[in-house]
Amino acid sequence: MTHDPTPRPIVAVLGIGLMGLPMARRLLAAHFEVRVWNRTASKAQALVAEGAQPATTPAEAARGADFLITMLPNGQSVEMVMSGVDGALSTLGEGTIWLQMSSVGVDWAERLGHLAEGSPVTYVDAPVSGSVGPAEEGHLLILASGPLDARPLSAPILDQLGRRTYWLGEAGAGSRAKVVLNNWLVVLVESVAETLEFTQALGLDPQALVEILSDAPIGSPYAVAKARQMLAGDFSPSFALKNALKDADLALEAARQTGTTLTITNSFIDSWHDVVAQGLGERDLSVVYSSES
Ligand SMILES: NC(=O)c1ccc[n+]([C@@H]2O[C@H](COP(=O)([O-])OP(=O)(O)OC[C@H]3O[C@@H](n4cnc5c(N)ncnc54)[C@H](OP(=O)(O)O)[C@@H]3O)[C@@H](O)[C@H]2O)c1
Incomplete structure (x- = not known):
């Protein structure tokens, strides 16, 4: 009987939501030993059936792990799962790499670093x-930042999750890039919603307009996909509006601190908050179209 003496690296994944689930699944498929913890344990059951080890607390998931991934909504929730007697930091040992992959914004990235x-x-x-x-x-773009020696060590994990890892500098640079990109994203989605409304107001067929956009360099694949989702009225979430709104707020806060004015984002942020207040925060962010039409 052959026996593989090489222990597999242990990866603990905290947060099995829309993103954490497929990320953990990819690591399982790549034969890492994957431990999963989710606040609502039932959401991790599918992964357990596929070979992941369930943990009842973040501390249990983290014990002896080589890598820890946090994929949670915001900085507060990450701090919560890392701290206290049941928190992951209570059991993580020397040499563990904490890959903080949630979108937490500029200030929280610094606080978590502390x-x-x-x-x-x-x-x-x-x-x-x-x-x-x-x-x-495994086609994410990873906006990584941290110590130089962590880069080659993180590569086996990050290479499974992303098609490219951009190392941007010291820890915190990744989160700064993320707020910029997500500001771009929310502006784009608002523009798509407004464009469809405008098209219909002019008596044009919005489907035909989307076809033209899909054929034109000005129509990004993401914008076209969101336009199709809006017209189909399919708001099943791939990126929840509440999380996109959180990112827009993080961008506005980062801009305020640097004396930059994000005029476009400021112009629609209140209406997005209204859509969430109507109870639509769990829907895909393309649901903002329903409030315009
Ligand atoms: N979805 C996207 O397209 C996308 C893309 C790039 C980046 N992101 C970012 O990635 C992160 C995760 O996004 P997602 O779409 O996976 O979010 P999600 O589907 O809303 O999942 C959030 C996860 O966090 C858990 N959670 C929520 N509040 C918690 C708390 N207070 N304490 C402990 N656990 C808590 C949830 O547990 P329960 O199951 O118990 O609710 C769930 O497992 C966010 O920062 C998001 O902005 C998302």
Whole structure:
């Protein structure tokens, strides 16, 4: 009987939501030993059936892990799962790399870095660009930042999750890039919604307009996909409006701190908050179209 003596690296994934699920699944498929923890344990059951080890607390997931991935909504929730007696930092040991991949914004990326400073782990700030489809296919773009020696060590994990990792500098640079990209994203989605409304107001067929956009360099594949989703009225989430709105707010806060004015984002942020207040925050962000039409 052959026996593989090489222990497989252990990866703990905290947060099995829209993104955490396909990311953990890719790591399982790549034969890492994957431990999963989710606040609502039932959402991790499919992964457990596929070979992941369930943990009842973040601390249990993190014990002895080589890598820890956090994929949670915001900085507060990441801090919560990392801290306290059941928090991951209580059991993580020397040499563990913490890949913080949630979109937490500029201030929280710094705060989480400070949290890691008092522990033996290496903190890598590595939010991602790309949604559920790219996460399933390992085609995310990873906006990584952190110490030089963490780069080659993180590569086996990040290479499974993304089609390219951009190393942008010291920890925090990834989250700064992420707020810029997501500001771009929310502006684009608002523009798509407004464009469809304008098209219809002019008595044109919006489907025909989307066809033209799909054939033109000005129509990005993402914008065209969102336009089709809006016209189909299919708001099943690949990126929840509440998370996109959180990112828009993080961008506005980062801009305020640097004395930059994000005029476009400021012009629609209140209406997006209204859509969330109507109870649509769990729907895909393309649902903002329904409030315009
Ligand atoms: N979806 C996208 O297209 C996309 C793309 C790039 C980046 N991101 C970013 O990636 C992160 C995760 O996004 P997602 O789409 O996977 O979010 P999601 O589907 O809303 O999942 C969030 C996860 O966090 C857990 N959670 C929520 N609040 C928590 C708390 N207070 N304590 C502990 N766990 C908590 C949820 O657990 P329960 O199951 O118990 O609710 C769930 O597992 C966010 O920062 C998002 O902005 C998302």
